[in-house]
Amino acid sequence: MHHAPRPAVRRHEVSPRAAPRDDPRHRRARAGRGRLLARELPPLTTDGRSLIDAARKVVPQIRAAADEIEARRELPRSLFEAMADAGLFHMAIPRAVGGSEIDLPTYVLVIEEIGKADASTGWCLNQGAIFGTYAARMPRAVARTIWVDVPRAVVANTPAATAKAIVVPGGYRVTGPPGGQGFSTGCRHAAWVAAHAQVIENGQVRMEGNLPEARYFFVPVAEAKLLDTWHTRGMRGTGTHHFTVNDVFVPTERTVPSQTAPLIEDAPLYRIPRTLLFASGDAAVAFGMARTCLETFGELAGAKTPRAMQGLLRDQAMTQMTIGQAEAALRSGRAFLLEAVREIWAASMNSAITLDHRANLRLATTHGIRLAAQIIDSIYNLAGATAAYEDHLLQRHFQDIHVITQHLQGRLTHYELIGRYALGLKIDEARL
Known part of the structure; x- marks a missing residue:
């Protein structure tokens, strides 16, 4: 059986046999892409342009770390810190809380830039940034304690309300299911996990209208146990593991209804x-x-x-x-x-x-x-x-x-x- 020869081209390398980048064909292609992009991009604000520039500045670091991201199934700490320090994870947090409150058209362009460099990194950024919109539905002081007072704070969430939160004086005691709560992208670089639970009061599920009341409970990551469950063929670097919490106390102010919380910061992004x-x-x-x-x-x-x-x-x-x-x-x-x-x-x-x-x-x-x-x-x-x-x-x-x-x-x-x-x-x- 004849095997295909091991290829000379790897990832972002250019083979010496390929046409040089100053070849007229490449110049025409790049110029064509530029003309099309110039027509389709919306006008950028100063803040929006700075965030796109920030994304482009970390792209070389992302590409250099791509193999490590894949192998470790998480973002390297140095890369995460560079992205956090550039304000990328706080793009969607209200200005009144300390974020950028980015417009959606610019946000899409920023995420696209990161996605070009590495899919898992782009996914982590999108998940962390958009979950930050819950800050618009919490009192400002509380939102600041979660996203601003903790350096480089990102919250890793979980979609299904499979935990139980028992009402106690001053808050809740939260316990997750035995197998943990899943699909928590970026939990290994997060400062908090948002346990998703139904509220139990006096031994009964508390109702919100005709539906069980479900809330997110913000738990310091040190008080949760991160499980090693993200074994996949693709998007390995997202680190989308399960986590579990066991009888963790969460004060009332550090919770938010997951579906019905009213807007406090009524701005276009949050509508x-x-x-x-x-x-x-x-x-x-x-x-x-x-x-x-x-x-x-x-x-x-x-x-x-x-x-x-x-x-x-x-x-x-x-x-x-x-x-x-x-x-x-x-x-x-x-x-x-x-x-x-x-x-x-x-x-x-x-x-x-x-x-x-x-x-x-x-x-x-x-x-x-x-x-x-x-x-x-x-x-x-x-x-x-x-x-x-x-x-x-x-x-x-x-x-x-x-x-x-x-x-x-x-x-x-x-x-x-x-x-x-x-x-x-x-x-x-x-x-x-």
């Missing part, structure tokens, strides 16, 4: 449903990955001659057609996302968000994630055996994107949801 904020960042990560895969493949295609074929990979008609289609798909999907984000942001600034805005952004984000997966699949198929090695960026992103598509925000059932809405049928509006 947009949190699920759509998460989704916007997830789609931005996916598009960032797709762009990096296209650029990485371009380097490979200029260096590789496929076995039993004449000429370089880039000279093959199938390669040219597939890359043309991938470029069209990426640009159109990304444009749809940016359009939907700008529309809901404009509506939110006027307190006029409608179901149409929410449905449009739900469709743009789900479709963006699914489209990015198709783009990365097509590039992976073109790359051949070269992309089979686990240290190759195309292999890593192939695995990463197929974990992202399994996430709630990438569910195929969202297409059905939007289809029902478009046809005037009854829907669960909470999913928009």
Whole structure:
């Protein structure tokens, strides 16, 4: 059996056989990308531009740490600290609390920049930053004790309210299920975990209307036990482990209803449903990955001659057609996302968000994630055996994107949801 030769191109390296970066072909391609981007970017505020600049400054450090992120299944402490010190994890925290209160169109661009460098890092940033919007639903002094008074504070959460919080004088005693609470992205660099629990009072589940009352309980990470459960083929570096808490006291002020907390800081960012904020960042990560895969493949295609074929990979008609289609798909999907984000942001600034805005952004984000997966699949198929090695960026992103598509925000059932809405049928509006 003949084995494919071990490839010369790895991750972000450029083979000596590839066309030099000052080749006219590269200059034309870069100029073309710049012209398109100049037309589609929204006007940036000074704060927004500084955050994009901050993201770009940490990109080399992220890329240099990519193998370590993958191997350790977490962000290296030095990288996390650099990102935190740049204010990236506090982008979505209210200004009145001490954050940047970023606009959503700029936020998407920041997350995309980080996603281009490393998918897991982009995912960690999106999860940590958007959970910070709960600061807009807490008294300012309390929010500051969580996100500001603790240096480089990030809160790792868990989606399902599987813990129990028993009412006691001054607060609650919180205990999680035996197997812990799962999907807690970034818990190893977090200062707090947000246990998600139903409230128990006098031996009964306390009700909020017709539903059990569910709250987030902010627990110092030292008072929780972090479990080693995130063993996956993709998105390894997110460190999305389980954690458990056992009879931990949490004062009343350090809790917040997970679904029904009223806004205290009534600003445009916080009027947009949190699920759509998460989704916007997830789609931005996916598009960032797709762009990096296209650029990485371009380097490979200029260096590789496929076995039993004449000429370089880039000279093959199938390669040219597939890359043309991938470029069209990426640009159109990304444009749809940016359009939907700008529309809901404009509506939110006027307190006029409608179901149409929410449905449009739900469709743009789900479709963006699914489209990015198709783009990365097509590039992976073109790359051949070269992309089979686990240290190759195309292999890593192939695995990463197929974990992202399994996430709630990438569910195929969202297409059905939007289809029902478009046809005037009854829907669960909470999913928009």
